[in-house]
Amino acid sequence: MAIQQSDVKYTAIATAENGRDGRVATDDGQLDAVVNPPKEMGGSGAGTNPEQLFAAGYAACFQGALGVVARNEKVDITGSLVTAEVGIGANDDGFGIIVAIKGAIPTVDTETAKALLEKAHQVCPYSKATRGNIEVSLTVA
Known part of the structure; x- marks a missing residue:
């Protein structure tokens, strides 16, 4: 059975900028992270993924x-x-x-x-x- 809108107790909101090579942050400021592809996938690995x-x-x-x-x-x-x-x-x-x-x-x-x-x-x-x-x-x- 699918969840109904009236059953939602909490909604998390996060926004990404520049996809896998940028930044992701939550609306409440609890998470604000640099996002980079891992070295194994050609990225710098400098941030999280x-x-x-x-x-x-x-x-x-x-x-x-x-x-x-x-x-x-x-x-x-x-x-x-x-x-x-x-x-x-x-x-x-x-x-x-x-x-x-x-x-x-x-x-x-x-x-x-x-x-x-x-x-x-x-x-x-x-x-x-x-x-x-x-x-x-x-x-x-």
Whole structure:
């Protein structure tokens, strides 16, 4: 089911200038970053890049979803970490991205950690938004 306008609780606003070789900033001033392509893609690597920003957002969102799942299941995930690795490369129609989510949950066994990651992947808004569009792998770290 799609979200309806009346259900929106918060709207983030960011503006980019000069695309992948410029600047991106949020309207509230909390983020104001120089954006440059990474050296591997012919850029200077002097600033951040869209893939890093996407990885940061996905990792934070997924960690939040993991917390929701853990609370619902009454599982302690103290000290857990979620890392999102976002790769970019050429595909048939330009460029595409892939994501690898790695979850470290030191308070549970590997099987439980894997189950929690799978459930978090079902409720995470980033996972929902990208499902069927990009490859996302889940790994217990």
